[in-house]
Amino acid sequence: MSNSLLPQQPAPVTQAMEQLTAQAIAPVIPELMTVLLELRRNADVELQPRFPHANGKPYPLGRCDLISRHVLGQLAALMQQQTPLPPSLQALRGFLGGGGEVRSVWGVLRGRYFQNAFQVGSLYIDVANDTVDPAKPPIEILPWSECGMAEVADFDHFAAIAGSYWGASVYANTVLPGLAPILPAITVLPGQLPRLQSACDYMIEKCRRSDFQLNDAWLQGGPQPPADVAAALLAATPEPLRPRQSGLDAALAACDVVRNTGWGRDDAWRDARVKEYLTINAY
Incomplete structure (x- = not known):
């Protein structure tokens, strides 16, 4: 990159x-x-x-x-x-x-x-x-x-605008750890299913170029999703994409893996994760 x-x-x-x-x-x-x-x-x-x-x-x-x-x-x-x-x-x-x-x-x-x-x-x-x-x-x-x-500076900035503009509650994505390296946030709007954020090219590339440090910071500092939010997101996720293990440690570990293996610099890896995101029924 x-x-x-x-x-x-x-x-x-x-x-x-x-x-x-x-x-x-x-x-x-x-x-x-x-x-x-x-x-x-x-x-x-x-x-x-x-x-x-x-x-x-x-x-x-x-x-x-x-x-x-x-x-x-x-x-x-x-x-x-x-x-x-x-x-x-x-x-x-x-x-x-x-x-x-x-x-x-x-x-x-x-x-x-x-x-x-x-x-x-x-x-x-x-x-x-x-x-x-x-x-x-x-x-x-x-x-x-x-x-x-x-420019959106980081996920705290993103969460602040999403909260005031969309009326969204924003949480750390510790539910689907495999997607946390490019989609580390979850938003919930009143009456709607949870959504992973942010799938725009700007935010995904910002995560990658930070070597996923932006992700680590939000995952550790952002609010953890309530049980009902986690359950709703998992229910909207096809069975093959549901993780064996969720939680903060699993999400941080996923970021470590893509950072240490170099997968995060691979456009094919990025595209595969976006395709997974697109298959989730919440979108």
């Missing part, structure tokens, strides 16, 4: 990137806003009937990841077309050709909630701005310095 940016980690904004963004993108922001709004409308037409609710809340609430990925896919398809592009997308193509970058980013926005967005050079572009408050406009474009997005 390299020392490059984590998946969905914001990139440092250099002076050169500020200048390129100011030259290529800033003059077409109103037109770009119009294009993105049309892509968002298309996304809503397709997604709302398929995903009418998230955690009991009506679309688009809680759907920032889904909407962002869909709009990015539409935008990428447009950019690959050979037909003439709108001026704003021609400018975006020139920006990319000049060394600019469009990144999908994820983090804590304004200290209050998790959010998916795009970093376009020195700009913050959110095409799912109304997924927390539906009264807000769906598209927001700001200078990156003004957007207020921060």
Whole structure:
């Protein structure tokens, strides 16, 4: 694993990137806003009937990841077309050709909630701005310095935001030790099954690059799951994935194994654990 940016980690904004963004993108922001709004409308037409609710809340609430990925896919398809592009997308193509970058980013926005967005050079572009408050406009474009997005520092930070934003209770994953090296937390929302956290690429890679020290810290310092939470998670886990032994010692031992064997640096090992996670009925 390299020392490059984590998946969905914001990139440092250099002076050169500020200048390129100011030259290529800033003059077409109103037109770009119009294009993105049309892509968002298309996304809503397709997604709302398929995903009418998230955690009991009506679309688009809680759907920032889904909407962002869909709009990015539409935008990428447009950019690959050979037909003439709108001026704003021609400018975006020139920006990319000049060394600019469009990144999908994820983090804590304004200290209050998790959010998916795009970093376009020195700009913050959110095409799912109304997924927390539906009264807000769906598209927001700001200078990156003004957007207020921060990286998730560790699982204490994750738990604090999950608690305030989702209303979740967050526990250490001592129930399924084999997944503790990449998913060391369990969240429980009122009326829902327990869920392992966090399966986003950013958090998984952050665990790996910490050599699983972040996991150890949360497993030892986070609250242990109540018996009913542990039972519900085990009941939702297919029999082949249920552990012979659970508990804090088993979870810490699992982290030691992947650290000491080097498995944690193996992408195939990581992918296999994610596939196991996806088979658990709670998801």
